[in-house]
Amino acid sequence: MKLGEFSLIEILTKKLKTLKKEVVLSVGDDTAVIKKNSTFLLLTVDALVENSHFRREWKKKIRELYYLLGRKLLSISLSDIAAMGGEAKYALVTLGVSESSKLEDLEALYKGLSDASVEYNVDVVGGDTVRSKGEFFDLFLLGESRKFMRRSEAKPGELVAVTGTFGDSKAGLELIEKGKEIKRNFLINRFLNPTPRLKEGKEAVRMGVKCGTDVSDGLIFNLYTIAESSKVSIFIDSGKIPMSKELLSFCKERKRNPLEYALFGGEDYELIITFPNDIEKEITALGFKVIGEAGKGSGVFLDGKLIPKKGFDHFRRE
Amino acid sequence: MKLGEFSLIEILTKKLKTLKKEVVLSVGDDTAVIKKNSTFLLLTVDALVENSHFRREWKKKIRELYYLLGRKLLSISLSDIAAMGGEAKYALVTLGVSESSKLEDLEALYKGLSDASVEYNVDVVGGDTVRSKGEFFDLFLLGESRKFMRRSEAKPGELVAVTGTFGDSKAGLELIEKGKEIKRNFLINRFLNPTPRLKEGKEAVRMGVKCGTDVSDGLIFNLYTIAESSKVSIFIDSGKIPMSKELLSFCKERKRNPLEYALFGGEDYELIITFPNDIEKEITALGFKVIGEAGKGSGVFLDGKLIPKKGFDHFRRE
Numbered sequence: 001m002k003l004g005e006f007s008l009i010e011i012l013t014k015k016l017k018t019l020k021k022e023v024v025l026s027v028g029d030d031t032a033v034i035k036k037n038s039t040f041l042l043l044t045v046d047a048l049v050e051n052s053h054f055r056r057e058w059k060k061k062i063r064e065l066y067y068l069l070g071r072k073l074l075s076i077s078l079s080d081i082a083a084m085g086g087e088a089k090y091a092l093v094t095l096g097v098s099e100s101s102k103l104e105d106l107e108a109l110y111k112g113l114s115d116a117s118v119e120y121n122v123d124v125v126g127g128d129t130v131r132s133k134g135e136f137f138d139l140f141l142l143g144e145s146r147k148f149m150r151r152s153e154a155k156p157g158e159l160v161a162v163t164g165t166f167g168d169s170k171a172g173l174e175l176i177e178k179g180k181e182i183k184r185n186f187l188i189n190r191f192l193n194p195t196p197r198l199k200e201g202k203e204a205v206r207m208g209v210k211c212g213t214d215v216s217d218g219l220i221f222n223l224y225t226i227a228e229s230s231k232v233s234i235f236i237d238s239g240k241i242p243m244s245k246e247l248l249s250f251c252k253e254r255k256r257n258p259l260e261y262a263l264f265g266g267e268d269y270e271l272i273i274t275f276p277n278d279i280e281k282e283i284t285a286l287g288f289k290v291i292g293e294a295g296k297g298s299g300v301f302l303d304g305k306l307i308p309k310k311g312f313d314h315f316r317r318e
Numbered sequence: 319m320k321l322g323e324f325s326l327i328e329i330l331t332k333k334l335k336t337l338k339k340e341v342v343l344s345v346g347d348d349t350a351v352i353k354k355n356s357t358f359l360l361l362t363v364d365a366l367v368e369n370s371h372f373r374r375e376w377k378k379k380i381r382e383l384y385y386l387l388g389r390k391l392l393s394i395s396l397s398d399i400a401a402m403g404g405e406a407k408y409a410l411v412t413l414g415v416s417e418s419s420k421l422e423d424l425e426a427l428y429k430g431l432s433d434a435s436v437e438y439n440v441d442v443v444g445g446d447t448v449r450s451k452g453e454f455f456d457l458f459l460l461g462e463s464r465k466f467m468r469r470s471e472a473k474p475g476e477l478v479a480v481t482g483t484f485g486d487s488k489a490g491l492e493l494i495e496k497g498k499e500i501k502r503n504f505l506i507n508r509f510l511n512p513t514p515r516l517k518e519g520k521e522a523v524r525m526g527v528k529c530g531t532d533v534s535d536g537l538i539f540n541l542y543t544i545a546e547s548s549k550v551s552i553f554i555d556s557g558k559i560p561m562s563k564e565l566l567s568f569c570k571e572r573k574r575n576p577l578e579y580a581l582f583g584g585e586d587y588e589l590i591i592t593f594p595n596d597i598e599k600e601i602t603a604l605g606f607k608v609i610g611e612a613g614k615g616s617g618v619f620l621d622g623k624l625i626p627k628k629g630f631d632h633f634r635r636e
Contacts, residue, residue: 026441026442092361092362094456096365126362132370140458
């Protein structure tokens with residue numbers, strides 16, 4: 001299938017009707033949300049697939065590749081839970097293993113998954129291995145929350161803020177793809193070992209923040225997901241977008257524009273939230289940085305100029 | 319990886335430690351079980367993978383292949399919930415789609431999944447598509463139950479009973495693999511469109527049955543899972559194993575032994591339960607058929623003779 005058809009399948013997915021009244025959110029936010037007595041169950045699934053999210057050959061350059069993939073497999077789902085402001089609880093994992101897969105790699109993956117699950121207090125309660133043409137690792141995560149953020153709750157006049165820095169992950173991916181010999185550094189770690197912003201998400205919800213998402217497809221792309229589902233416009237200031245010194249020097253050496261990386265890079269796994277300006281002080285105290293604000297109308301604007309919706313597509317091929 | 323190493327990975331999976339006291343069962347039963355107030359959450363995941371569980375070429379022989387795969391994707395996880403005696407609630411699905419996948423096939427798969435989800439009152443609340451070398455479809459299912467069956471609760475002296483008939487699915491798979499032109503018949507339907515025994519599982523639990531599992535790997539293999547986890551022996555009577563007239567005539571035509579199919583076939587998705595003989599009448603009234611009983615010691619015995627543990631391995635290659 002071509003990419004265009006691929007998004008048709010996404011549309012099909014979104015068409016699935018839900019029947020039960022306790023289903024608060026299904027496809028279309030960072031997690032599904034189910035009302036359960038006085039609390040909400042948060043359900044999400046994410047996969048790492050060979051040649052879409054990683055290449056086996058990278059192991060020649062990064063010896064601990066599979067360990068890091070095991071960690072990342074959990075972290076990307078944790079980021080979904082963080083985007084809702086929830087707490088992660090239980091995971092189940094499916095490993096698709098090919099005839100040429102190496103046992104040591106799968107052991108390393110399990111070690112990474114297991115270490116990360118202890119670190120984030122998640123129980124891996126189920127697992128299955130299946131034979132497959134290429135390798136794939138699929139993880140389901142169940143979380144919980146008493147309150148949660150949605151993508152559709154941004155209001156005109158609210159401030160827009162983010163955690164962390166943007167564009168590092170894309171630069172890290174390029175270092176791995178193009179490098180011959182590689183030393184693990186900040187940028188590569190940002191791509192292979194992202195930090196889910198669970199604490200920040202939870203605290204934001206506690207402060208009363210109602211709108212949030214995480215950045216997996218690129219800052220602009222995920223600002224669009226908020227703008228579109230909330231029916232608002234979003235205005236951001238290029239000078240306020242957080243970028244790491246490592247990204248700046250990576251781009252300087254290569255004569256690239258770091259803003260391109262930060263706006264469209266993807267796989268940052270940082271949070272975007274919107275909130276009323278009377279709690280700005282409390283929110284920035286949590287480590288969030290204000291990058292703009294929401295307005296009436298539609299579209300995402302950088303320094304006043306409309307920016308097209310464009311996302312990160314892993315190993316893009318058109 | 320070779321098959322032996324594959325089971326090493328299963329062992330790795332089973333080694334994952336759980337941290338939370340509300341985790342009643344993790345890897346090692348039909349579903350994970352989490353205590354949640356006065357009820358239990360049941361979590362399970364199952365995948366259908368190209369060339370392990372189906373072949374794309376089958377579509378030339380069976381036009382509605384992907385529709386049926388969509389149904390089966392849900393049914394095999396429903397069978398896990400049935401084996402616990404629970405009720406299925408919410409599903410999330412990951413579709414691994416290759417460059418040569420056809421949109422119409424994925425649409426048919428979604429239609430099958432959607433139809434089955436309405437039929438079994440399950441909400442598909444999340445979905446994701448990823449690019450992959452081969453096709454794979456992975457489904458996570460969340461169920462609930464106030465009481466549940468375990469594999470480890472069989473007691474010496476209890477009767478062993480099953481739903482449905484055995485061996486049909488293996489015969490159906492052979493018809494598809496070897497046939498040139500195919501008419502869908504009972505055996506093929508049993509392989510491609512199995513019926514999860516939700517009602518039977520739920521009613522058995524209501525009657526007080528404590529031990530159950532479903533037959534995905536073959537009757538003998540899954541009797542062993544009960545015998546080993548319960549630390550009992552199981553004695554079954556070959557004359558009592560339910561077989562369909564369709565299997566009998568399939569085997570007669572081909573001069574095959576139907577008992578081989580019934581004992582080792584796999585993918586039957588029928589239930590096995592054990593229970594004290596004072597509720598035999600109530601249990602058989604539900605449609606269960608007694609095939610033997612549990613004793614002290616270990617092993618699975620057919621007509622008094624120890625049978626080796628041997629399972630179904632899809633497209634077996636050694």
